[in-house]
Amino acid sequence: QKEVEQDPGPLSVPEGAIVSLNCTYSNSAFQYFMWYRQYSRKGPELLMYTYSSGNKEDGRFTAQVDKSSKYISLFIRDSQPSDSATYLCAMSRWNDYKLSFGAGTTVTVRA
C-alpha cells in the first residue's frame, strides 16, 4: 500500500468552477500537509501547508485536513485557466524534512 494516494485525474473543469482535489494517507504520524502546484517542465511550487488538523484559507485556495479519516483536500474557487497544472499533495512527520508525495492530479481549466 502506498503511503499517500492521490487520484491522478485528469480533471477538466470550466472557468469559474470549484476544483476539488484530495489525498488519503496511511501513516498516522504525518503532521504537516502540503499542496504543491507544478507547471509543465517546472518544479513543484508550494501553495500552502497545514499543521495537524483543520482548515486554512489563502485567497481562492482552501486546504482541509481530517486526521481522523486520514484525508486531505484542496479547493480552488473561481478557477482560472492559469490554474491549469498538476497539483501534488505531500506530507511529513513532525520535525522531519522528508516529504512523501502523492502521484499528482492534472487539472485543466477551460476558458
Add this chain to the structure above:
Amino acid sequence: EAGVTQFPSHSVIEKGQTVTLRCDPISGHDNLYWYRRVMGKEIKFLLHFVKESKQDESGMPNNRFLAERTGGTYSTLKVQPAELEDSGVYFCASSPGQGAYEQYFGPGTRLTVT
C-alpha cells in the same frame, strides 16, 4: 532572489554511461535535498545535505548513485553506470531550515537512459 537552478535540464545517455547532475541552491540555504520521480511514480526522497555533510542518504537506491556538496554550496549527483530504470526527473530542493514546508524546488533534470 534567484531560485534553485539545475543543470542540465535534459540529459540523454546510453546504458552504462556516467551522468552528473548539478544543483545550485538558493544562496544562504544550508539544507539541500535530492528527490526523483520515475515514470508513473511519485516523487521520492533521495538524500539530504546540511552544508557539506550528508545527513540522510536513506532514499538512495543503490551504490551507483553518488552525491556530493563541495564547500556547502552547489551539489552534484552522479550516476555511474546508468541503468534504464534510472530514467526519470531528478529534483533538487533547498531550504533555510529543516521544516518540510520550507523547501524550494528547482525545475528538475530529465534523465533518459537508452
